[in-house]
Amino acid sequence: MEYPGRSLLVACLLASSVCSGSLPPxxxxxxxxxxxATGETDGFQRFMQSANYFNYTVKVLGLGSDWRGGDVGTSIGGGQKVRLLKEALEVLDLKDMVVLVVDSYDLIFSGGPEELLSKFQQTNHRVVFAAEGLVWPDKRLAEKYPSVRSGKRFLNSGGxxxxGTSIxxxxxxxxxxxxDDDQLFYTKIYLDFQQREGLNMTLDHKCQIxxxxxxxxxxxxxNFGTDRVRVRNAVYDSLPVVVHGNRKSKIYLNYLANYVPNAWNNEQACTICDHNMLDLSQLEAFPEVLLGVFIEQPSPFLPEFFQRLLTLDYPREKLSLFLHNQEVLHEKHIEKFWTEQRHHFKSFKVVGPEENLSQGDARNMGMDLCRKDSSCGYYFSIDSxxxxxxxxTLKILIEQNRKVIAPLVTRHGKLWSNFWGSLSLDGYYARSEDYIDIVQGKRIGVWNVPFLATSTWSRVPP
Structure with missing residues (x-):
């Protein structure tokens, strides 16, 4: 489709002239x-939610296929994304088209297509890469980047x-x-002066896009507005359209996504907290829940803790209990609780200090009891x-119909609290580098076990 001024636009871009002011949008x-996206993770669903809010047209490549691009969270990789993009563009009609290529597991939109296209047009370039202040994956290439007076100097291929023809x-x-590494591939093209000039490429140095x-x-x-919330870069006074939680910043993206683009406003507060909730009254039977109780340090008022646990408003025949105790001084409290209550639970397993089980192994054991039991619908982990x-609590969490897990323990026995995570390939706790549930491509949903958090859970979506 031709539109007025297209020939002028091409001439301007090829000449690297600043003449966008005379061009139609x-x-x-x-x-x-x-x-x-090879799988519909929670991060992907969040990405699509933000895209749909602004009515973006999105083409998803690789859905349902195996990921063979390496562990991009900790090392180089991602070449599969370039291959799939190359194959897709070979069969698409790209005449007059502008293509935005982005990650999806760790990315949200903060603005709409019109704003995005306007900012792209103002760059007067045919290809624009996202920019960052850190070099990846080869720091030795830093000195080969063109110098910039102000802004971020290095390429990021997440955006x-x-x-279309240039891409x-x-x-x-x-x-x-x-x-192979996708970012290294794009970096080498950008650092080649002939290609950079020939394809008329630039970086979004000041985070406009x-x-x-x-x-x-x-x-x-x-930046809180009347209708929605924006992400603002205070250094460059910009309102970027695409927000990418690359590498170690994914948890901060979770925080931003509690508000952006439409998850919160002044009138309704959280606007999406009640989305996709589960109506327990419509279920034929309540799902079974395994309670994982962990006494890893001397705990005052432990008998009161047990009494509060027993007051949970949930069918007792649907509850199983796994209890790990690390403290000898609490043996008498646990023995009394076990004697009085073991017949009131579907199952009751106690692992005491005599087993010399590490905290990490104990938490893995609790998870395994649920994971290996096909009747176990939910796992609720709580410390003493x-x-x-x-x-x-249990009913509220189940009604939220979300996959949440905290605290987390790696299979090496190290504990991290208060952040999201998932199961690793061998079924154990693992630290997550994505929104909720990505560890080397394995999703919590594969196990068909939604996980409930302890005191770190809240109704504000991550």
């Missing part, structure tokens, strides 16, 4: 968002925007393996120093 129908020409050079959070959390703040005050 690019129609939003000419924008296509392309992403790669690429350009005219196609660029990715058409891909001839590597799926587990893309905001990468890694190494930049201190620059970012929330938590005061459980709401009798409806």
């Amino acid at each position: 690019i129609p939003k129908e000419n924008l296509l968002v392309v992403t790669v 690429i925007m350009g005219y 196609k020409e660029m990715v058409g050079q891909w001839n590597l393996h799926d587990n 893309f905001q990468n959070l890694n190494g930049a959390i201190d620059e970012v703040m929330l 120093d938590v005061m459980l005050t709401n009798r409806q």
Whole structure:
């Protein structure tokens, strides 16, 4: 589809002239968002929710296929994304199209297509990459980057925007393996002066379009408007359209997504907390829950803790109990509780200090009891120093219909609290580098076991 001023636009771009002021806006129908997602994780669903809010047209590549791009959270990889993009662009009609290529597991939209296209047009370039202040994956290439007076100097491939024909020409050079590094591929093209000039490429140095959070959390703040919330970069006074929680900043993206783009407003507060809730009254039977109780240190008022546990408003025949005690002084309390209550639970297993079981192994054992039991629908982990005050806790959590887990323990026995995570490939706790449930491509949902948090859970979605 031709539109007025297109020939002028091409001439301006090829000449690297600043003449966008005389150009008509690019129609939003000419924008296509392309992403790669092999599974519909919670991060992906969050991405799609933000895209749908702004009515972006999104093409998802690789859905349902195996991920062979390596462990991009900790090492190089991601080449599979370039291959899939190359294959897709070869068969698409890209005439007059603008293509936005983004990650999806750790990315949300903060603005709409019209704003995005306007900011892209103002760059006067045919290809624009996201920028960041840190070099990845080869720090030795830092000195080869063009100098900038102000702004971020280094390329990040989590966000690429350009005219479809130019993007196609660029990715058409891909001839590597799926587990080769996508960012290194794009970096080498950008650092090649002839290619950088020939394809008329630039970086979004001042975060007008893309905001990468890694190494930049201190620059970012929330800007509360009357209808929705924006992410603002206070250093460059910009309102980026695409917000990317790359590498170690994924947890901070979770925080931002509690508000952006439409999860919170002044009138309703949390606008999505009640989305996709489960109506327990419509179930034929309550799901079975395994309570994992962990006494890892001397705990005052332990008998009162047990009494609060017993007041949970949930069918007792649907509750099983796994209890790990690390403290000898609490043996008498546990023996009394076990004697009086063991017949009131579906099952009751106690592991005491004589087993010399580490905290990490104990938590893994509790998880395994649920994971290996096909009748176990939910796992609720709670420590003895938590005061459980709401009798409806289990029902409220189940009704939320969300996959949540905390605290987390790696299989090496180290404990991290108060952040999201998932099961690793061998079924144990593992530290998550994504929104909720991505560890080397394995999703919590594969186990068909939604997990409930302890005191760290809240009704505000992550």
